[in-house]
Amino acid sequence: MKLLLPLLAILLMGAVYAVDNDEAPQLLNSEPVEYRTLFATDQSPAGKIFEVEAKNIWQRTMIKLHKGEAIIIAYMYGKWSVNPDRKPHDAIGDPDTPVESDSYVMKIHNEGALCGKIGKDGKPFFIGNTMKIVAETDGELFLIANDDIKSEKGAGYSDNSGAIGIVIYEIDK
Numbered sequence: 001m002k003l004l005l006p007l008l009a010i011l012l013m014g015a016v017y018a019v020d021n022d023e024a025p026q027l028l029n030s031e032p033v034e035y036r037t038l039f040a041t042d043q044s045p046a047g048k049i050f051e052v053e054a055k056n057i058w059q060r061t062m063i064k065l066h067k068g069e070a071i072i073i074a075y076m077y078g079k080w081s082v083n084p085d086r087k088p089h090d091a092i093g094d095p096d097t098p099v100e101s102d103s104y105v106m107k108i109h110n111e112g113a114l115c116g117k118i119g120k121d122g123k124p125f126f127i128g129n130t131m132k133i134v135a136e137t138d139g140e141l142f143l144i145a146n147d148d149i150k151s152e153k154g155a156g157y158s159d160n161s162g163a164i165g166i167v168i169y170e171i172d173k
Contacts, residue, residue, distance in 0.1 A: 047072075047169035050143070052114065054080035054160035057149060058142045063168065065118055065135040072169045073116070075129040080162030082112040082147040083154075088162050092128045093146060103152035105144055113146040114164065132171070141168075 052059055065071065079088035086094050093110025100107065105115050105124050114127040119139025127133075127143075143166070148156045 047074075047167040049076070049165060049167050051078070051163050051165050052080075052143045052145070053163045054082055054112070054145045054147075055157050056144075057157055058117070058144050061141045061143060061168070063141045064139065065141055066138050067135050070132060070134045070171045071141075072130065072132050072171055073114075073127050074167050074169070075114070076165040076167050078162065078164040080112060080145060080160065080164055082145050082157075082160045084159050084161070086111075090129060091164050091166065099146060101148070101153055103148050103150040105146045105149050109146055111146060114143065114166070115146050116141060116143050118142075 048061075048063070050059075050061055063071075075091040079090060081088040083094070083097065086097065089095075089112055091114035093113030095110055097111035099109060099111050104111070106113070106126055109115070109126045109128075114129075115124050116127050116133070117124045118133075118135050118137055118141055120142075122137065122139055122142070124144075125131075125133070126146075133141075145157075145160065147160060148154055150156070151158075
């Protein structure tokens with residue numbers, strides 16, 4: 001019961017912020033907000049909920065992190081697919097399809113795994129179902145499914161489907 005109440009609170013107070021690729025140019029001119037305004041108070045275990053769509057590239061969270069600040073990103077619900085010939089899966093990606101191509105967001109990790117970066121030009125990092133992230137630089141947090149971003153091996157993001165829900169918690173290092 002102790003775990004159920006915080007989860008219910010998260011679901012009730014969370015907001016979803018998915019960005020369609022057509023809206024991205026307008027949002028790129030928007031400034032991310034300081035992350036502290038997006039999280040609950042220190043007395044609350046609640047985090048910020050987002051829905052990340054498989055078909056959209058580098059989705060904005062509007063969470064601005066500063067070097068050394070730490071967050072936890074955790075998978076909550078949903079399934080997505082980056083390959084129409086494969087079953088949908090969670091944020092860990094398809095375990096039967098490790099990526100071996102440089103045309104993907106991240107080589108070595110599973111196709112369809114949740115990945116992120118900090119700043120528009122940041123280096124991509126693996127998230128999967130749960131990951132603690134310590135910002136190496138200042139910038140906004142972006143999220144994406146690990147797929148053929150250069151469309152060299154197939155349709156890229158145009159044939160993707162589904163979405164996953166994640167929660168982001170502020171933590172101390």
